[in-house]
Amino acid sequence: MSEPIKLLLSILLGYLLGSISFSIILSRVRYQDDIRRHGSGNAGMTNTLRTYGKLSAALVLLGDAAKGMLAAWLGVLLAGPEAAYLAGLFAVVGHMFPLYFGFRGGKGVATAAGVLLFTCAPVFGGLAVVFGAVIFFSRYVSLGSVTVAVLYPLAMIWVMGDTGPWLTNPYVICPFLMAALVVWAHRSNIRRLLAGTENKLGAKR
Secondary structure (H helix, E strand, O other), X not given: OOHHHHHHHHHHHHHHHHOOOHHHHHHHHHHOOOHHHOOOOOOOHHXXXXXXXXXXXXXXXXXXXXXXXXXXXXXXXXXOHHHHHHHHHHHHHHXXXXXXXXXXXXXXXXXXXXXXXXXXXXXXXXXXHHHHHHHHHHOOHHHHHHHHHHHHHHHHHHXXXXXXXXXHOHHHHHHHHHHHHHHHHOHHHHHHHHXXXXXXXXXXX
C-alpha cells in the first residue's frame, strides 16, 4: 500500500471514529432521548453533565477521549507518527460533524485531549493542569477549553523546537488546526464570556 493511500486511510478512519458520538448514543440508549435537545444543544461532556449527571458525563468523557487516542494509534500503525496527528485532527472533525448523526456533534475538546495524550503526554499533562486551574478559579469550562486550545500549538512549537517550517510540520500544523476548530466551536461561549452571561460550572440553567 502506497504512502498516500495509507495517509488517506488514516484520515478516513479518524473521521469515522470521531463520528461516534458517545453523548448522543448514551442519551438514546439510556434515556431514550437526544442530548442535543437540552441545554446548549451540544453533544459533549459538559452538556451531558448538566443534563444527565456526573456518571453519564464521565462515560462520555472516557469514550470521546478514547476515540481520539484510537484514531491516533491507528494513524501510527498505518503511516507512522506524523499520521497520528492527521488522524487525530480528523477524529476531532468527525466529533464536531458526525457522519452518523446529521453532522451535529460536539466541540471536540475531549477528543482532542485523547489525541494529545497519545501523541505527546508531557504537553497533555501541562495543559491538563492549566485546564483544571482555569476552571477551579473561574468556574467556566468554556474558558478552560479555549485557554488550553490556544496554548496547545504554542506548547508543541516549544516542545518540538527547530524542526523545520511550522506550516509544513504536521506536529505543529495539525495541533494548530485542532485548536482553531475548538476555538471556533466555542464562538458563542466566547461571546457570552465577554458579555458576562456564560453559565458557570454547577450553576442552574
